[in-house]
Amino acid sequence: MVEIIGPLTARPSYRSLVMNAYFLPHAFDSSFPETLDPKSLAYLNGQFIALEDAKISVLDRGFLFADGIYEVVPVYRRQPFLWESHLRRLVRSLNAIELTSPLNEADWTALVHQIIDRQAFDNQFIYLQITRGAARRDHAFPQKVRPTVFAMASEFIRPSQTDRGNGLKAITVNDERWLRCDIKSVALLGNVLARQKAVEQGAHEAILIRDGVVTEGAASNIWLVIDDVLVGHPRDNLALEGIRYGLIETLAENSGLKLSLRPRSQSDLDRASEVLLSSATKELLAVCAINQKPVGNGQPGPVFQRLRAAYDQIIETECPAGQVSKIASVA
Numbered sequence: 001m002v003e004i005i006g007p008l009t010a011r012p013s014y015r016s017l018v019m020n021a022y023f024l025p026h027a028f029d030s031s032f033p034e035t036l037d038p039k040s041l042a043y044l045n046g047q048f049i050a051l052e053d054a055k056i057s058v059l060d061r062g063f064l065f066a067d068g069i070y071e072v073v074p075v076y077r078r079q080p081f082l083w084e085s086h087l088r089r090l091v092r093s094l095n096a097i098e099l100t101s102p103l104n105e106a107d108w109t110a111l112v113h114q115i116i117d118r119q120a121f122d123n124q125f126i127y128l129q130i131t132r133g134a135a136r137r138d139h140a141f142p143q144k145v146r147p148t149v150f151a152m153a154s155e156f157i158r159p160s161q162t163d164r165g166n167g168l169k170a171i172t173v174n175d176e177r178w179l180r181c182d183i184k185s186v187a188l189l190g191n192v193l194a195r196q197k198a199v200e201q202g203a204h205e206a207i208l209i210r211d212g213v214v215t216e217g218a219a220s221n222i223w224l225v226i227d228d229v230l231v232g233h234p235r236d237n238l239a240l241e242g243i244r245y246g247l248i249e250t251l252a253e254n255s256g257l258k259l260s261l262r263p264r265s266q267s268d269l270d271r272a273s274e275v276l277l278s279s280a281t282k283e284l285l286a287v288c289a290i291n292q293k294p295v296g297n298g299q300p301g302p303v304f305q306r307l308r309a310a311y312d313q314i315i316e317t318e319c320p321a322g323q324v325s326k327i328a329s330v331a
């Protein structure tokens with residue numbers, strides 16, 4: 001058992017930490033509530049406890065090495081949206097970092113439903129994080145260490161009518177991340193620095209460019225409309241395959257829109273008539289200005305409108321009103 005090494009003098013309260021983090025200028029993402037409820041129920045290593053009581057060791061390899069992965073699952077009306085796809089990606093990420101899944105698929109599903117049922121909100125985000133656990137600091141994998149499993153929920157404030165109607169602003173930034181961006185790893189420093197640059201310039205998102213290729217956003221996938229074709233980055237190691245990839249493919253096909261996955265150049269970005277952004281938190285939004293220049297006519301365009309309507313419809317179909325999530329037991 002590894003102890004947290006203390007003591008910490010004049011330790012700031014949990015609330016002041018959370019509040020200060022959120023009151024930094026521009027640093028607020030409107031998908032999340034302004035404060036996290038410290039009393040909300042989280043899950044840590046087999047137990048449901050208040051978020052403020054969830055503590056891990058300073059020797060946790062997630063803390064020391066970012067040796068872990070995560071998932072963010074949107075929940076509408078208490079039903080996880082596209083959960084099977086999130087579960088498949090979670091398992092894929094664990095396999096990619098050679099970490100044996102600490103729960104089986106049925107138990108992951110049960111855990112997610114239990115977290116949902118314990119929150120006050122109908123629309124939520126479930127955050128799941130698994131690290132290789134706490135051990136003596138050494139780069140190579142430790143033997144016989146229990147992975148850390150953490151889950152929490154927050155209220156999901158869906159993109160506003162203003163965001164839908166006006167679109168978002170982005171800047172372009174050099175993609176300085178590692179070469180396994182396909183893994184949903186907690187090693188997000190490159191993404192953090194890029195997003196911060198965007199925020200400091202009054203933009204919502206940073207569009208990342210590696211060796212002339214537009215890969216993705218700091219926390220989103222980027223779609224270009226070029227000659228009436230929706231163009232996304234190929235499924236490869238340079239970008240995370242968002243859960244919205246498969247969804248957008250289906251929605252595009254259903255609405256008669258051609259879709260192509262190929263590397264996109266800076267000049268593709270410059271000539272795109274529309275730029276769209278997708279993620280669990282932003283769902284699907286138009287990017288209407290890049291580096292302070294309008295995209296197309298500076299308004300969300302017809303492809304966005306079509307796909308956005310289809311996205312709303314699929315939420316209705318997948319997470320209909322009047323359903324309740326089932327409580328199942330976690331082993």
Ligand SMILES: Cc1ncc(COP(=O)(O)O)c(C=O)c1O
Nearest residue numbers: 219220221240242243244279280
């Ligand atoms: C780097 C990156 N790419 C893409 C996405 C979109 O993935 P998803 O649609 O699964 O939210 C995210 C989501 O956070 C992300 O962080």
